[in-house]
């Protein structure tokens with residue numbers, strides 16, 4: 520514990536000295552989130568990075584999130600680094616740009632929505648990028664669509680909007696293992712608890728949930744209900760529970776499954792963060808994705824326009 524505190528102090532000192540902003544995803548380890556200037560979901564982190572006056576961003580995230588920030592970095596005269604450049608994402612890797620081009624060829628009349636959990640070359644093929652929080656709001660503006668890569672999220676939006684999409688069989692291994700029986704087991708122990716579930720989880724979970732939505736939506740749901748209930752069962756990656764605990768220390772947050780762990784996110788450690796903040800190694804630099812930058816940015820900005828942000 521002492522070691523962690525000491526290292527956290529050293530990270531903060533180095534960041535301060537070099538004018539570095541540290542950004543961490545909700546699924547990151549708590550000791551990293553405690554030293555981050557911003558904690559959020561992937562596009563929130565991009566927005567924080569864009570709006571912050573510091574010129575160097577160190578991302579404690581998986582790669583596609585830092586890559587998305589890098590798309591905006593050069594216009595702002597900023598630099599992006601990632602704690603672990605090998606931190607991938609099973610869902611982002613489930614579809615390639617080539618596969619999406621084939622799908623577009625088979626469905627030439629349909630527009631294309633791509634989940635933010637993809638790489639820039641895939642985003643560049645899209646008409647619009649969506650987050651789990653904004654998917655319903657954005658896609659109500661479209662009819663015929665291809666929506667990739669997360670199958671469960673696409674089904675969730677289909678259900679909400681009464682539409683049918685051309686889907687892809689992509690999934691996140693962390694979320695797809697969360698099943699209704701795990702939630703019901705927790706409900707037996709905490710019968711008064713409210714249940715929140717991510718739309719990437721098994722659709723059967725939605726039936727036993729009080730709320731289905733992304734990480735930002737979960738925070739809002741807790742804010743709205745904290746006066747009536749003090750325990751929430753959290754159906755997503757385990758460290759969302761630590762993010763919520765940091766925001767609402769007086770409440771209890773119980774992961775639906777203790778082994779719903781994103782190992783790619785956990786490839787960042789406090790020690791690695793310190794090394795990156797201290798040395799800014801070239802191999803941890805994330806450069807904009809060349810020819811894909813402009814097209815990917817256009818698809819992301821279209822989402823921002825549609826949700827009025």
Ligand code: SF4
Pocket residue numbers: 546581607608609610611636691692693694756781782783784
């Ligand atoms: S939780 Fe799943 S979708 Fe999110 S970064 Fe990890 S592997 Fe990717």
